[in-house]
Amino acid sequence: MMIISARKYAPALKMIDEVNFLKPQKSYLHNGIPVYMQKGGSQEIIKIEFVFKSGSYHQEKPLQAWATANLLKNGTKFKTSEEINQLWDFYGASLQVDAQKDITSVGFVALSKHLVTAMNLLLEMIIMPEFHEDELVTFLKNRKQKFLVNNRKVQYLARMHFAELLYGTNHPYGKRLQESDFEKLTREDLVTFHHNNYFPANCICLVAGNYPETIIKTLDKSLKKFAWENIKLNQVPEHKSEITPKPKHLLPRPNTLQSAIRIGKPVINRDHPDYHLLSVTNTLLGGYFGSRLMKNIRQDKGYTYGINSALINLLRGAYFFIASQVGRDVKNQAVEEIYNEIEAIRKQPAGDAEINMLRNYLAGSFLRSFDGPFMQSERFKEILLFGQDYSWFQQYLVTLKSFQPEDIQRTAEKYLHENDMVELIVG
Structure with a gap:
């Protein structure tokens, strides 16, 4: 029998008072690698991740960082790529390799009982890759082949060319693959690249999940099986961005039916006092399904299936962008409506219903981002890399509970104007 609720009104919004941060314990391995451990969860699962402060920003040639990371699993001095893949499958472990602009992370998720086996295999891959x-x-x-296929897609071309327009052809963040x-x-x-970047002094270790109390001894026992050379940590050169005038x-x-739109600009990074309010402002503009851009350009005008805006934080910069893919015949109208919404967020204050929906969404999203030890580890990694602490999240909670329509208007007036945006249309 189906039970129908007699409730006439939605339950009142209950704002977050606090979040149970799973703050890590810190220790060191025998070779000086700092280890941050966050214990939690009811399942016998563990995640271990080595994060190297090396990404495409640090490479001397295109593809160097990406290929190095991805070929770690394709053979070591003692195992072939097939043997490595079979071992990960046999133990039901998930290998995770992610080469980004500023960092590269290499780790696994496995059952706690397979910790030693998985750790030995991971370290062999990191320390002794053969690069056949x-x-x-x-x-x-x-x-x-994938690159050539992507190069025919307007959305991919827009993303690549937009980064080049923001930072310049010679900047590591802007250099476009050829x-x-x-x-x-x-x-x-x-x-x-492996020798110059994959060494103990250049990495941290993150451990999360249900791990034994002897985790440091266990990791050290695995680590001592390998001769992992430590070299001097070199100063990373700074590159000046060259925004196109x-x-x-x-x-x-000419042969595409769709046009990809990218509009944006460099903005403040997450260590700026205004960042939390700018994040809230971005969400209202285009950061979730109930945003103003979605309501106007998708729901009202029907120009696109999706449009979004976002803040991208890098260790040496940050930028804001709006992205969408529309029919070629309406690309100019879509761009005009985007700028109308940018102007409106400066001049038209949000009403109570809009603010309540936004606050509710942000609160739920924030709570979900800390759900479980693995998510907690991701959040801690963010503040660790940016040199912050948990007060950053506490300040976000303060902003979340207190922001008003005029705060959004003031922030938009300060950071979002058509005349300082870079605009790109592909197709």
Whole structure:
């Protein structure tokens, strides 16, 4: 029998008073690697992640950081790529490799009872990769094919060209991948990048989940099986961004039915006092399904299936962007409506219903981002890399509970104006 609620009104919004932060314990391995441990969860599962402060920002040649990270699993001095994959499958463990712009993380999720076996295999991959020539050739051939396919997609082209417009062709954040780059990368490039970046002084270790009290001894026992050379930590050169002086750009693609739109600008990073309010402002504009851009351009005008805005935080910069894919015949109208919404968020205060829905969404999203030890580990990794502490999250809670419509208007007036945006249309 179906039970129908007699409630006439939605339950009142209950704002978050506090979040149970799973603050880590800190220890060190025998070679000086700091280990941050967050214990929690009822299941016998553990996640271990080594985070190296090396990404595409640190590479000397395109693809160098990405290929190095992805080929760690394609053979060591003692195991072939097939043997490595079979071992991960046999123990039901999930290998996780992620090469980003500023960092590279290599880790696994496994049953706690397989901790030692998984750890030994992970360390062998990190410390003793072989970078076989045939594996590199196959990897580059496959990635080049994907690159050529993506290069026919307006959304992909917009993302790549937009970064170049924001930072310049010579900046690591803006340098755009070329087809010829796949022919220039050599095995020696991978060996060099690995030697210069994958060493103890350049990494941290994150442990989360249901791990034994002897975790440090267990990790050290595995680590002592390998000779992991430590080298001097070099100063990373700073690169100055070169924002294009031309604000509007069109990249024609005559044979496409769709146009990709990117509009944005460099903005303050997450250590700025205004950042939390800018984050709230961004969410109202285009950061969730109930945003103003979605209501106008998707629901009212029907120009697109989706449009969003976001803040991207990098260790050496940050930027705001709006992205959508629309029919070619309505691209100019869509751009006009985007700018109308940017102006409106400065001039038209949000009503109570809009503010309540926004606050409710942000509160729920914030709570979900701390759900379980693995998510807690991700949040801690963020503040650790940016040199922050848990007070950053506490300040966000203060902002979440207290922001008013005029705060959003004031923030938008300070940071969101059409005349300082970079605009790109592809197609």
